[in-house]
Amino acid sequence: MNDKRLTDLTQKLPPISLDEMSGIKLMNRTDTKFVATLSQLHQFLSAVEGQYYIQQIDGKRIASYHTVYFDTADFLMYTMHHNGKARREKIRVRTYVDSDTTFLEVKNKNNHGRTKKKRITVDDASTLALQAESVVPFLAKHAWYTLDEISPVTENHFNRITLVNYGKTERLTIDFGLKFHNLATDERKQLDRVVIIELKRDGNVFSPALAIIRDLRIRRSGFSKYCIGSILTNKNLKINNFKERIRFIQRLENK
Secondary structure, three states: OOOHHHHHHHHOOOEEOHHHHHOOOOOOEEEEEEEEEHHHHHHHHHHOOOOEEEEOEOOEOOEEEEEEEEEOOOOHHHHHHHOOOOOEEEEEEEEEOOOOEEEEEEEEEOOOOOEEEEEEEOOOHHHHHHHHHHHHHHHHHHOOOOHHHOEEEEEEEEEEEEEEEOOOOEEEEEEEEEEEEEOOOOOEEEEOOEEEEEEEEEOOOOOHHHHHHHHOOOEEOOOOHHHHHHHHHOOOOOOHHHHHHHHHHHHHHOO
């Protein structure tokens, strides 16, 4: 995405390194997602100046990601999320494009809304079977499904900005430039104007970002990249419980 204003705004924030980021431990973390427009993101980045650091790796402040999501033949992981199950799981292979590192990740959400993520390094989403010696025991320990029960179904590409407040009590990830590709239907969809802001903070400490988000009237909303990407590229999925969310996203995209 070629957005000069966005690039300029990121350059106004002081950098924080990956090593410094790793030292920030949010022991009682709460996660909240918001969905905004690209225009609101410009306003947000202007407003946080003087209160937040921006993560910088090898001189880059906007990182690129590629993710491949796995599911069962009957899309059980998608269905559990759609049906509002508190306990659910996602399995994905995520590549951090700029550093060329790839991980197999298992994300489990419990009844209290807490998410635990476990991961191991892998070569590629298409070669998991060739790495069965490490992948099979990893899934046996951390996942509900075996390697034979899952297959790649949807992939996405997106860009991410990561912010940390000066008090180092919260992190924000800002995802934009979302592109989806369904590996079963070969359908593609991209969201050029939709931005996902996720606030991760230590309990209920004061958040400068939250006050700004409210001032800009940015709406709190769940947004699963796997579920939304699947809906937009596969017309055979059940979408009843996601209809209002999809309509909201489409309104933002068409603003």
